[in-house]
Amino acid sequence: MIVLTRLNDAQFAINPDLIERIHSNPDTTLVMVDGAKFIVTESMDEVIALIAQFRARVISMARDVPAVPFRHGAGLGLVPAAGSGGKPAENDSSTKTVPLRPRNK
Template structure:
């Protein structure tokens, strides 16, 4: 799970990183989930990718 901020100062949300299908900047950052739901967030695409990578590293580190 990764924490992101909804656009326009709404509350933060936690997204299951395993359900992210695509991330695009149009110029707002749009996360599309495997369900088809779209989330518009404040973080850049690079920041979301970094958070997903950190999340996966932490998960797999604990499996060893």
């Protein structure tokens, strides 16, 4: 998130990945991907610099995360693998599958 200032001096944080365009005629206006518009006191160059700093910080933080060795096909360990002995009991009604039925035409 980057912190910007509205014309009434109120600060707000915005996700820079959702900015579609930036206009600077005469005020700096951010146009978001959903069509929302925000007018800010910062110049276009300042907003672009803040976005670049934000992305550099994200990359820097990602480099600091220790790498976890990945074994192909090992999965994430969130769900027991099929046939691993960790499967649910056969009579457990919460895990029964419901057969699909054809669509009505």
